[in-house]
């Protein structure tokens with residue numbers, strides 16, 4: 001890792017600075033980084049949007065965003081430092097002549113220009129052309145872009161080509177906010193710094209792996225976006241596949257971006273295709289109906305604001321994924337994610353193999369397998385489920401399942417757990433590409449996802465209904481039951 005003192009200050013330009021992403025996530029994360037003294041003193045934050053406004057009004061927008069979206073109170077001293085960095089310029093991003101205004105507010109001699117594209121992808125071409133035309137870019141400049149990068153392989157290539165016409169690959173920082181989450185990063189430490197796991201991380205000892213990303217929220221007023229997208233493309237193409245690559249990849253040579261990217265790519269290339277010949281046995285699609293979450297009645301997907309009654313978009317997906325390589329031969333990965341499920345829970349459960357012979361029949365007819373449970377959110381931590389002797393002087397040894405529990409909030413009391421956006425915005429400003437996605441990864445992931453999407457289209461079936469507040473459709477239970485397994489509940 002670089003020494004903090006070597007980082008250059010930035011001009012962080014947020015395109016779409018008055019939009020939802022900027023107000024809900026970026027400005028909040030930047031304030032928190034300020035609070036933690038992690039922003040270079042000379043770094044500036046420049047908001048660009050099409051609405052009338054000035055510096056004072058943008059400062060006011062940032063203040064209101066903090067009041068609305070941040071749980072922490074604003075501290076006067078931190079706010080004074082933070083607000084002094086903010087400025088605003090009105091630019092219609094479709095008008096190339098207006099980009100010259102950037103020359104008046106940025107300085108590419110003393111600062112690195114970091115361009116955060118917090119707008120819909122149809123504007124990327126204009127922004128790239130506008131930036132190139134007005135002459136503010138240098139070889140050091142960077143661009144940061146959000147998922148979704150396209151809706152399939154073809155549209156993703158189109159977006160990447162547009163960006164590549166102005167920025168070289170090492171200038172492009174593609175965000176998947178799950179890669180900024182502390183516990184996702186901890187997968188690297190868990191796997192590659194602990195010999196008990198390193199030596200047991202393969203088909204010899206592992207029976208199967210489950211990845212659950214359960215959400216309580218519905219589609220949050222984003223019907224137009226979500227209905228065209230569905231849960232497979234909104235969550236699985238990116239966040240779940242990223243988690244999967246971190247679990248399944250071979251040890252990288254070091255922690256540099258290129259080493260990690262190349263190992264992740266190998267996993268994505270080894271994913272066994274799901275096609276119309278096996279889609280039925282390997283996938284489950286669901287859509288929530290009305291139900292209750294924590295005792296509160298919530299509407300079904302087709303009753304949400306803006307809903308289209310004939311929609312077949314899936315709000316739940318479960319898959320059996322096989323990885324065709326030496327390490328993971330015959331070890332299925334079961335992935336599931338859905339909206340309006342019983343609770344917010346992101347976790348990985350690694351089921352180890354059962355022992356070949358049981359000498360403790362008084363306690364268990366079949367010895368339960370050990371499990372490694374990695375809680376990504378909430379309540380970050382790691383647990384190991386194992387069997388121990390119940391203390392006592394009985395004639396027979398009696399066993400009981402017990403859990404070794406490493407909760408991050410207990411183990412690292414003094415260390416604040418930063419959110420995904422904070423970590424990634426900081427790394428983008430520092431110019432460290434390790435936690436960002438390469439173009440090849442995104443395109444490989446789309447290739448695999450497109451095949452599933454095509455197979456679903458081929459059968460054109462409606463998703464299975466599940467009531468809000470449950471764990472998804474019954475068919476998801478059957479997906480594992482067919483293999484003699486069950487979801488961790």
Ligand SMILES: NC(=O)C1=CN([C@@H]2O[C@H](COP(=O)(O)OP(=O)(O)OC[C@H]3O[C@@H](n4cnc5c(N)ncnc54)[C@H](OP(=O)(O)O)[C@@H]3O)[C@@H](O)[C@H]2O)C=CC1
Nearest residue numbers: 016018019020021049050092093094118119120121146147
């Ligand atoms: N919101 C979120 O939490 C997340 C968003 N994303 C992605 O981030 C991107 C931005 O999303 P989001 O913030 O929700 O979108 P918004 O529409 O809320 O924000 C975009 C902003 O850009 C402005 N804008 C639109 N056209 C122009 C133009 N021609 N010139 C200047 N400004 C313009 C919009 O103004 P106006 O309001 O007038 O249209 C708006 O203020 C999208 O690609 C989205 O998929 C990814 C992950 C999470």
Ligand SMILES: O=C1O[C@H](COP(=O)(O)O)[C@@H](O)[C@H](O)[C@H]1O
Nearest residue numbers: 147177215217234235346377420
């Ligand atoms: O990218 C997205 O992620 C959120 C879930 O993120 P989390 O950090 O709260 O787990 C999801 O709700 C949204 O639909 C999706 O676009």
